[in-house]
Amino acid sequence: MSARLKALLLVLPLIVFLGLFFLWPLWMMIATAVQGGTVRLAFPQTATAIASWDGAGPPPASLQAALVRDLRTDTPQERFGDAVRTLNSQQAGFRTLLPRTARAVREAGEADAFDLVALDPRWSEQGYWLALKRSMPAYTDANLLAAVDLKRNDEARIEPVEPDFAVNRAIMLRTFVIAGQVTLLCGAIGLPFAMLAASVTGWKRNALLIAVLLPLWTSLLVRTAAWLILLQDTGLINQTLRALGLIETPLSLIYNRTGVLIAMTHVLLPLMVLPIYASLIAIPRNLMPAAAALGAAPLQAFRYVLLPLAMPGLLSGSLLVFMVALGYYITPALTGGAGDQMISSVIAFYATGTANWGMAGALGLFLLVPTTVLYILYGRLSRTPLVQT
Amino acid sequence: MTFLKSILGSTALAAGLVIAGLGAATARDLTVVSWGGNYQDAQRKIYFKPFAEKTGKPVLDESWDGGVGVVQAKVKAGTPNWDAVQVEADELAIGCADGLYEKLDWGKLGGKDKFLPSAVSDCGVGAIVWSTLLSYDSEKLKTAPTSWKDFWDTKTFPGKRALRRGPKYALEFALMADGVAPKDVYKTLREKGGVDRAFKKLDEIKPDIVWWESGAQPLQLLKSGQVVMTSAYNGRISGINKTEGTKFKTVWPGSIYAVDSWVILKGSPNKDQAMDFIAFASLPENQSKLPQDIAYGLPSKAAAAAVPADLAVDLPTAPQNLENAIAIDVDYWNDNIEDLTKRFNAWVGK
C-alpha cells in the first residue's frame, strides 16, 4: 500500500468529521435558504392551476377549486405544516387561514363548489393568492431578499420592503459595528495587558493570565450577575463615583451600548491577549535593549520594534475577537438596550422561535460570507511569518 | 495489509460504539422537559419524583427556553430525545397543526370536561395558567400604580420601566394604556391602524423602557431599583416575595393570561409512559399541591377547587383576578409574530 494511501487513511476520520459536522450542515443551511417547493409539494393541483393565472385579476374559480381539492387530499401533516410556515412568512395570516380552511373543506364533504371567501374574507385579498403563486417555484430568492430587506413586489420586481419592516440591514450593520468596536476595545486593553504579562515573570505572570482567562471559565449567569452588580444605576461603580462626589446622577452603564461593549470586551479579551502574549514572548530578549541602545526612546522602540513584532498576534487576536463577536447575542440581549440587538438573535428567532429555517439560513449566509472572508484573511496572516527564526 | 485491516477494524469498532450509543438512546428513560427554575423544582417535588416512585422507573428532567423550532428540529431528527414537554400556547397550536405532537388519550385524563375549556386540545392538556402583569416594588413606590395608563405616566411615576423584548405583550399593553378596553385589544390590533396605534403609544415612553429577555430579569430590575415598574410573570413575583421577602405587588386588571400545556413529541419512544405521566400530573390531588410553591393557576377544575383560599387569591384563575384580564390570542400571534417582530426590531432600533 502506498504511503500516500496510508496518509489518506490516517486523515480520513478528520475528513469524515469535517464533512459530516461542518460542510454538510453548511450546505444544508445554504440549501434551506434557497429551497422552495414545500408549497408545491403540499398543493400540487394548485401549483398547476396557479401557473396559468397572471396574478393581475382576481383568482379564477378553477384555481380556487384546485386549492379546495388539494386541501381535501390527505396531505401528511408535517408537509402541510412546512407549506403553511413558508406561506405565513410571505403573508402573515396563512398560519390560521390554511388550517381553518382545510378543516372546513374536509367537513364540507365532496361538494366541489366550496366558497372560500364565504368561509374567510381573507381569500378575497389578492395578497394571499400572490403569495401562493410566488411560493410555488422549487427555488426561491425570497429568503435571501428578505434577509437584506428586499422583496419582490406584485409585478415580481425587486424592491425594498416598507421602512417599518426594514430591519435586517440595520441590525447586520450594527452587528459589524459592535464587533468592530469590541475588537478595538480588546486591542486597546489587550495589547498593554499582554505587554505587562510578558514583561513580568513567575506568579505575577500566572496571576495576570488567569485573571484574563477567568471570564471564559465563568458561566454566563455568574458573569451577568457580576456585570449587574458593577454596572447598574445602584451598582458598585455608580455608588463609588457618587460617594466620591464625581457624579450627581448615575451613569448609564448597562442596558445600552456601553453595557454591551463592556460585557463583550470582558468576555472576549482573552482571545486578544493570548495571541499577542504569544507573539510578545517570542520576541528575542535583547531586541528592546538593542533599540534603546541604538537611540530609540521608549515610545519609538514601541512604535518601530515592539508593535511590528507583536502585529501578527494583534491581527490574529483582532480577527478572532471580531469573528466571535459577530455571533454574540445573549450577552447583548442581557446587557444591551433596545437598539443593541445583534443579527444572531434574529437568526435564533427564526430558527428556534418560528422554525423558519429558510430565513435563518439566508441570514446565516450573509453572516457567513464576511466571516469566511475574514477567516481566509486570518489564515493568510497567520501563515506569513513576519518573524523568521 | 495489516495496517488497512487495523484501520477497518477500528472503524468497525467505532461504528459499533456509535450504534451501541444509539441503542442506548432508544432505551433511555422517560424524559420530561419544563421551564427550569423554581417552577421545575416544584414540579420535580410534586410530579417527577412521585411518578418515578410509583412506576419504579427513573424520570429524567430537562429544561428549555421554548421555541417551536426546537421542537421541530427534535421531531425531524427521527426519534426525539424528549418525551413529555411543557409548551406555551403558541407552540401548542403550531406544533399541533404541523404534526409535531402525538394525539393525547383523553380517556386517561378523565375526559375533556374535567379541565378549563382553554386547557383542552387534541395535542395538549393544560398544565398551568399564568399571567403577565404590571408589577412594582411597594417598598419603593409611594403611590401604587393601578393600570397600564400609570405605567405610561412618567410624570407621576418618574424613572425607567421594563417590558419584555418583542412585540408580544408590548402591543397589547400599549393599547390598554391608550384607552382600549382589555377585551377589545385584539380586535383593535386586527383593525387597520391598530398596530400603528400601539407603536405610537410605545413611542411615548420608548426612552424610558428597559427591555428584558428572561423571566428572572424583571425581578432583578425591580429589586435593584433600576426600574420603577415592569411587566413580569406572576409566579415569579410571588416566588421572590416568598424566598427573598420582597414586597413586590402585582396589578391584575389589564393582565394577560396564557395556558401552558403538556404535549408528547411525535415519535417518542416512551409515548405510553409519557401519557401516563401527563395523566399523573393532571390528577387533581397532585396538581392542587402546586400553588403552595408557585402561584400558577390550575387547569384541572377539581384541583383548582382544592386550593386553600389564602393561596387561591394569588392565582391568575381567581375570579377577582380574571376581571379585566384577557387571554393571549394565540391565533393572532401565530399569524403575525414574524412580521411584527420585524417591525418591532425596526422600531426599537430607530
Added chain:
Amino acid sequence: MRDLDPFIHFEAISKVFGTVTVVDALDFHVARGEFVSLLGPSGSGKTTLLMMLAGFEAPSGGRIHVDGRRVEHLPPYKREMGVVFQNYALFPHMTIAENVGFPLKMRGVARAEREAKVKRALDLVRLRHLADRRPSQLSGGQQQRIALSRALVYEPKVVLMDEPLSALDKQLREHMQLEIRALHRELGLTVIFVTHDQGEALTMSDRVAVLNRGKIEQFDTPSGLYDRPRTRFVAEFIGETNLLAGRVAQRQGEAATVVLASGGSVTCDRAGPFETDSEVMVSVRPEMLHLVPDAAAPNALPVTVEDHVYHGDHIRLHLAFGESRLVARAGRRDAAPPIGSTAFASFAPGDCALVAP
C-alpha cells in the same frame, strides 16, 4: 600618556544585587581612541560593568563620566553609544538597510542622508549587496558584521561590544577579530569590549582589564599582563604558567632571591612590592623554561622528565621538581631528553615574576 585624556572615567563604581556585590568600587580610565577589553570568568562583573556604561543597569554607587559628562542618570537612548550584542539583536522585521538605518531614523536624520550613511556603513563591513535581505537570510558572521555596522553608522563616541564573537566558529571569530581591529584603527573608535576569551582580549586590545569577583586584578597592556602578571589570578588566567611557592630571602633593588618550598633558590629581576620574608609564588611561563644539562645555568632546578606531549608546532615536557609539577615548551627540533631521565630546568631572572600566593 593616554591616562592624561580620561575619556571614560569610572569612579568608585559599584553594583550590588541583593547581598551580592557584583562590581566592587572600581576606578579606572579609558582614553579616547583606546580599545579596552574587559576580561574575566563568568560572574566576574564584566558584563554588569558594560551594562552600567550602556545604561541598562543603574550603579549602586559611584560615578561614570564620558567625555567629561556624568552619564549614570541618562537612559540608554541618550548615551550616544554604539552597542553590539552577543546574539547580534538584529530586528527581524526590518531589512538589513532598515536595521542599519534604525539609529539614524531614531535621531531624525533625513532620508537622503540616512541612505548615504547606511551605504557607507555597509561598505565598511563589505555587505552592501545584502541591503534588501532580512536578517534571517544571513549567516552568523554576516549578521555580526551588520550588527557592527549598525552600531557604527551614527558615529558614536563609544562602541560597546558584549561578547560579540562568542556565537561564531573559531575561524570566523579570528577573521572578525582582525576586521574589528581594522575598523577601530581606521575610524579611531573608542571601544569597550567584553570577553571571557583571553586570546581574543590579548589579540585585539590596547589594554585589558582583568576582572575577578567584581574587582580589577590588573589593568595593563597585553604584554604587561602576560609578562608581568601582578597577581596569581592574572598569571593563571592569562596563558599558562608554572607557579613555584617560596619565600623572599633577600632583595637586591628590584630583584629578589626566593627560597623555594621544593628546595633550592631562584632569582627574579622583578620582585614587585614583596619584602624579605614574604610568602610568594614565582611565575614562569612554560616557553621560558629550558632544559639544560648542567646546574651552572641561572635558576637551574633539578627535574625528572615524566612525559612528552607532541603538539605539532611544539612539544610539551612534563617535569617533576620535588613535589611540584612543571611544564616546559620545547621546539620540535630540540632533542627531548628521554622519559625518566634527569636534567635541570632553567630560566633567566628576567623571565619570571613574583605574585602573591
